[in-house]
Amino acid sequence: MRDLAEHVGVEAASLYNHIQSKSEILQAICFKVANDFLSHLEAVQASPEPTLKKLELIIRFHIRMMMDQYEFVYISDHEWRHLPEPYLSNFLNQRRNYRRSLSDLIARGIERGEMKSIEPYVAVLTLLSAISGIESWHRSRKTIPPDVLENNMVKYLIEGLKK
Amino acid sequence: MRDLAEHVGVEAASLYNHIQSKSEILQAICFKVANDFLSHLEAVQASPEPTLKKLELIIRFHIRMMMDQYEFVYISDHEWRHLPEPYLSNFLNQRRNYRRSLSDLIARGIERGEMKSIEPYVAVLTLLSAISGIESWHRSRKTIPPDVLENNMVKYLIEGLKK
DNA sequence: CCTACCGATCGGTAGG
DNA sequence: CCTACCGATCGGTAGG
Numbered sequence: 001m002r003d004l005a006e007h008v009g010v011e012a013a014s015l016y017n018h019i020q021s022k023s024e025i026l027q028a029i030c031f032k033v034a035n036d037f038l039s040h041l042e043a044v045q046a047s048p049e050p051t052l053k054k055l056e057l058i059i060r061f062h063i064r065m066m067m068d069q070y071e072f073v074y075i076s077d078h079e080w081r082h083l084p085e086p087y088l089s090n091f092l093n094q095r096r097n098y099r100r101s102l103s104d105l106i107a108r109g110i111e112r113g114e115m116k117s118i119e120p121y122v123a124v125l126t127l128l129s130a131i132s133g134i135e136s137w138h139r140s141r142k143t144i145p146p147d148v149l150e151n152n153m154v155k156y157l158i159e160g161l162k163k
Numbered sequence: 164m165r166d167l168a169e170h171v172g173v174e175a176a177s178l179y180n181h182i183q184s185k186s187e188i189l190q191a192i193c194f195k196v197a198n199d200f201l202s203h204l205e206a207v208q209a210s211p212e213p214t215l216k217k218l219e220l221i222i223r224f225h226i227r228m229m230m231d232q233y234e235f236v237y238i239s240d241h242e243w244r245h246l247p248e249p250y251l252s253n254f255l256n257q258r259r260n261y262r263r264s265l266s267d268l269i270a271r272g273i274e275r276g277e278m279k280s281i282e283p284y285v286a287v288l289t290l291l292s293a294i295s296g297i298e299s300w301h302r303s304r305k306t307i308p309p310d311v312l313e314n315n316m317v318k319y320l321i322e323g324l325k326k
Numbered sequence: 327c328c329t330a331c332c333g334a335t336c337g338g339t340a341g342g
Numbered sequence: 343c344c345t346a347c348c349g350a351t352c353g354g355t356a357g358g
Contacts (some may be wrong), residue, residue: 001337012343013338022337033314035312116322122315126293127298133292144284159279160323164353176354177327185353332344339348 026079027087033076036065039056041101051109056158060103060128063150066134077132099124106161115161127157189242190250196239197257199228201276204264214272221323222290226313229297240295262287269324278324290320 001022005012019025034157044054080091102124106124108116130153137149168175182188203224207217217321228236233325243254265287272278300312 002335011344012336013345016338024278028347116318118319119311119315121305122312123319124317125296126319129296129299130289132292133295136288136292141357144282148282149288150287152282153289155279156281156286156289156323160319174328175352176329176331179354180327226356328358330356333353335352336347336352340346342344 016038023082023084023087026083027042029072030080030083030087030091033065033069033072033130034091034098036069037062038098041098045105050114051105051112052114052158052162053112055105055109055161057100058105059154059157061151062128062131063134063153067132067138067146067150070135074135075082076101077153099128102128109161113163114163118161123161130157170317186245186247186250189238189246190193192235193243193246193250194237196228196235196249197254197261199232200225201257201261208264208268211324213277214268214275215277215321215325217270218265218268218324219317221268222294222317222320223313225294226316227296228299229294230309230313234303237298262291265291272324276326278311279326281324288325293320 001015002012005015041058043056078163083091103120106120106123110117164174164178168178204221207220246254266283268288269278269283273280
């Protein structure tokens with residue numbers, strides 16, 4: 001809170017005229033990010049694309065969010081553990097549902113013969129955490145341009161699933 | 164330190180008869196884990212296997228370490244940021260060299276036509292962070308058995324590279 | 327290995 | 343929005 005206050009140019013105590021608590025900021029960030037991903041997922045699900053293409057769109061969205069909204073996504077990915085109840089349970093529920101939707105999408109892709117036979121939950125875990133590794137790129141000297149990173153990661157993650 | 168002391172069954176102050184500082188514990192863990200990975204990598208590099216098989220062995224080792232030594236690997240993966248200098252630079256150097264070795268391995272796999280053409284650095288980033296996502300599985304109710312997780316993740320990560 | 331503390335830091339409040 | 347604090351917690355030390 002002291003650091004934040006300094007960035008804003010006020011005393012730490014003054015922040016409490018604008019917010020209720022530190023965890024209120026955490027809540028705002030976590031649920032904003034969760035909502036962005038959910039909205040995008042629903043838009044993609046409603047589209048007429050084949051399942052593999054849908055998954056590619058979702059992967060690309062995750063990668064771009066990781067690049068453009070890095071700070072927010074990072075907090076939502078790592079600091080959600082410190083959410084107070086009942087927000088913690090709420091957040092975990094949303095995350096579980098989101099991942100289940102991705103699992104279902106992959107299961108459908110397998111049924112339709114678009115994707116290799118693979119345990120959908122493992123595929124979801126693998127690709128989501130692969131994307132969150134962009135963190136390591138973001139913090140580095142970025143010798144690789146963003147679009148090269150995006151396209152190569154998409155290639156790897158899609159080719160690993162494509163039949 | 165208070166929690167740790169309680170687990171051991173002594174007062175927090177008493178811990179300092181056995182260690183110099185909190186960060187000494189962090190150092191011990193980070194460099195132990197880094198060393199385990201480096202030793203295994205060198206053993207695999209010395210073997211006569213094709214590059215794709217070498218990479219599979221390395222991936223399997225990472226996955227098993229994540230399952231069997233979860234707490235240590237977790238700390239080494241996330242808490243290294245809090246290492247004091249000069250340990251921090253040392254650790255980052257070791258990590259950079261390790262990743263470079265993996266990149267070189269993949270570059271060779273591509274040259275030899277065993278792997279798809281892909282940016283090696285991106286492939287390394289992708290597969291290493293995919294594996295670190297096992298954290299999420301480890302903390303969950305583990306509806307998926309360890310060997311199913313391992314084999315499916317290996318399948319995904321190897322098939323995505325195989326030509 | 328313990329008791330008794332220390333100085334720093336943290337999220338947050340009272341009162342203006 | 344500030345000054346002046348608070349109680350809790352943290353890594354760590356002194357002295358026995």
